[in-house]
Amino acid sequence: MQNKITVEALNAWFGAKHVLKNINLCFQENRITAIIGPSGCGKSTFIRCLNRMHEVVPHAKISGTVLVDGRDIYENGTDPVDIRRCIGMVFQKPNPFPTMSIYDNVAAGLKLNGVKDKRILDKAVEESLKKAALWDEVKNDLNKSGVSLSGGQQQRLCIARALAVEPRIILFDEPCSALDPISTSKIEDLMIDLKEKYTLVIVTHNMQQAARVSDFTAFFLMGEMIEFGDTKQIFKNPKEKSTEDYITGRFG
Amino acid sequence: MDSSKFSFSRIGRSKLSGDLIFEVVVGFFALGIIVLAFLLFRELFVGSSLSRDTFGTGFLATSTWDPVNEVFGALPFIFGTLVSSFLALIIAVPFSIGIAVYLSELAPEKLKYPLSFTIELLAAVPSVIIGLWGIFILAPFIRDYLAPPLSTYLGFLPLFQGPMYGLSMLTGGVILAIMIIPITSSISREVIMTVPTHQREAALALGATGWETTRIAVLPYARSGIFGAVILGFGRAIGETMAVTMVIGNSPRISESLFSPSYTMASVIANEFVEATSNLYISSLVEIGLLLLLISVIINIIARVLVWRLLKVEGGGRV
Numbered sequence: 001m002q003n004k005i006t007v008e009a010l011n012a013w014f015g016a017k018h019v020l021k022n023i024n025l026c027f028q029e030n031r032i033t034a035i036i037g038p039s040g041c042g043k044s045t046f047i048r049c050l051n052r053m054h055e056v057v058p059h060a061k062i063s064g065t066v067l068v069d070g071r072d073i074y075e076n077g078t079d080p081v082d083i084r085r086c087i088g089m090v091f092q093k094p095n096p097f098p099t100m101s102i103y104d105n106v107a108a109g110l111k112l113n114g115v116k117d118k119r120i121l122d123k124a125v126e127e128s129l130k131k132a133a134l135w136d137e138v139k140n141d142l143n144k145s146g147v148s149l150s151g152g153q154q155q156r157l158c159i160a161r162a163l164a165v166e167p168r169i170i171l172f173d174e175p176c177s178a179l180d181p182i183s184t185s186k187i188e189d190l191m192i193d194l195k196e197k198y199t200l201v202i203v204t205h206n207m208q209q210a211a212r213v214s215d216f217t218a219f220f221l222m223g224e225m226i227e228f229g230d231t232k233q234i235f236k237n238p239k240e241k242s243t244e245d246y247i248t249g250r251f252g
Numbered sequence: 253m254d255s256s257k258f259s260f261s262r263i264g265r266s267k268l269s270g271d272l273i274f275e276v277v278v279g280f281f282a283l284g285i286i287v288l289a290f291l292l293f294r295e296l297f298v299g300s301s302l303s304r305d306t307f308g309t310g311f312l313a314t315s316t317w318d319p320v321n322e323v324f325g326a327l328p329f330i331f332g333t334l335v336s337s338f339l340a341l342i343i344a345v346p347f348s349i350g351i352a353v354y355l356s357e358l359a360p361e362k363l364k365y366p367l368s369f370t371i372e373l374l375a376a377v378p379s380v381i382i383g384l385w386g387i388f389i390l391a392p393f394i395r396d397y398l399a400p401p402l403s404t405y406l407g408f409l410p411l412f413q414g415p416m417y418g419l420s421m422l423t424g425g426v427i428l429a430i431m432i433i434p435i436t437s438s439i440s441r442e443v444i445m446t447v448p449t450h451q452r453e454a455a456l457a458l459g460a461t462g463w464e465t466t467r468i469a470v471l472p473y474a475r476s477g478i479f480g481a482v483i484l485g486f487g488r489a490i491g492e493t494m495a496v497t498m499v500i501g502n503s504p505r506i507s508e509s510l511f512s513p514s515y516t517m518a519s520v521i522a523n524e525f526v527e528a529t530s531n532l533y534i535s536s537l538v539e540i541g542l543l544l545l546l547i548s549v550i551i552n553i554i555a556r557v558l559v560w561r562l563l564k565v566e567g568g569g570r571v
Binding site for chain 1: 450452453456457458459460461464468472473
């Protein structure tokens with residue numbers, strides 16, 4: 001199995017606050033890697049470093065390398081816009097564009113890339129919604145507003161929107177924290193389906209979720225990566241004391 | 253237990269003595285405003301009765317304004333007010349949205365505060381000063397540098413035909429535009445700042461550039477509030493008196509050309525009230541005042557509702 005993303009000596013700051021300290025981590029292709037840890041441990045910041053979203057926050061700084069297929073996304077002269085077009089992201093709060101229809105939400109990324117052909121757009125919208133397991137629920141309402149859907153449907157709409165531009169990697173930043181258990185389980189099933197074609201990274205607060213969906217797990221604490229390994233090993237037989245304390249609920 | 257009882261009775265007593273008087277006094281002030289607004293409206297209504305009885309609805313539709321023979325029609329003033337305000341909007345809206353987007357999305361932190369401060373300061377310049385500047389600088393500038401190319405290149409349009417002497421509908425519109433940019437841009441900026449970060453990030457994560465993010469995520473989200481800001485600017489332009497009176501030429505006629513002088517509702521009241529001698533003359537001016545009040549109240553209500561709705565929904569009910 002191949003390493004899709006390799007993170008080397010990654011450090012990140014907000015102003016003077018050092019939020020990520022020397023992180024080294026690899027993500028395998030067609031696998032789900034979960035990042036767990038208590039609030040404020042830097043896991044969201046970390047995932048936002050993988051598609052250069054960290055730097056959109058004022059006063060944010062970063063150092064180190066992130067190799068995607070061997071190429072450093074922080075290399076001089078690399079446009080973050082190009083990076084983000086290849087690496088999709090799904091956020092904590094479902095954030096469809098409220099003034100756009102379901103169709104236009106999914107097509108938004110393609111339109112940004114200059115796709116105008118209606119047939120190509122129709123096909124991509126249908127395929128993306130099918131991959132996001134939303135097609136059957138919305139196929140007759142494609143012109144309705146994206147925010148007319150339930151929270152879980154909105155999140156799947158956001159996943160469809162990310163899939164439409166055909167990224168190879170999708171980052172999920174606590175995608176289920178605003179959803180009910182049924183919607184959550186739909187998204188989890190969806191992620192397991194998606195790993196056939198994509199490399200997935202998920203940040204989660206919910207340890208059961210990490211255990212259910214991921215192949216590998218990294219545990220973060222206070223801006224450092226404490227432990228990384230096979231998910232089963234991390235949950236059954238953690239090497240570090242603090243990992244064990246966290247997953248058994250002693251803090252966090 | 254004793255101490256809690258003691259403080260409880262203190263609250264009760266202070267409510268009786270201080271709070272009650274306070275409530276009555278401030279309540280009186282607040283009610284006073286409503287009474288005042290009502291009296292204002294009533295005064296205009298009663299004062300215009302002679303004119304309304306004499307001319308009926310024809311007052312709104314005829315364009316003779318002849319104090320000597322006592323024939324009055326308000327159409328040229330309604331025309332002048334609406335066209336100059338609309339012209340002001342056409343000029344001010346792109347500037348205002350540009351300023352608002354720059355200040356909320358792009359400007360470096362160090363520039364943001366001084367820039368918005370300066371723009372809001374522009375709103376504090378007395379209208380007569382802007383009018384003077386309009387007479388001495390803007391009107392000659394438009395006459396010498398803006399009108400000639402307009403009539404050369406766009407002269408086939410009736411809008412840009414005829415002689416241009418400086419004081420004109422066009423000059424009035426430009427002055428009004430300058431005067432409404434501060435309010436339109438600062439309210440648009442506030443509205444844009446209520447667009448949640450997650451909307452911008454949704455666009456950025458799809459690979460949108462800064463401009464694309466503004467276009468697909470920020471402006472559509474803020475559009476009803478920006479529309480409200482624009483309408484609020486329109487309301488201000490309609491009521492503006494001094495500066496526009498000084499540069500619009502004050503001639504009650506309806507012309508297709510923006511180069512010809514015009515007259516607004518506010519200007520005619522300001523200019524002619526002192527010299528209006530007959531009752532019908534005065535009553536006709538009062539009726540123009542009533543119309544002006546109605547138009548601006550309606551426009552302001554529409555604008556406030558639009559802005560308020562957006563701020564309320566997006567500000568989590570704080571506004």
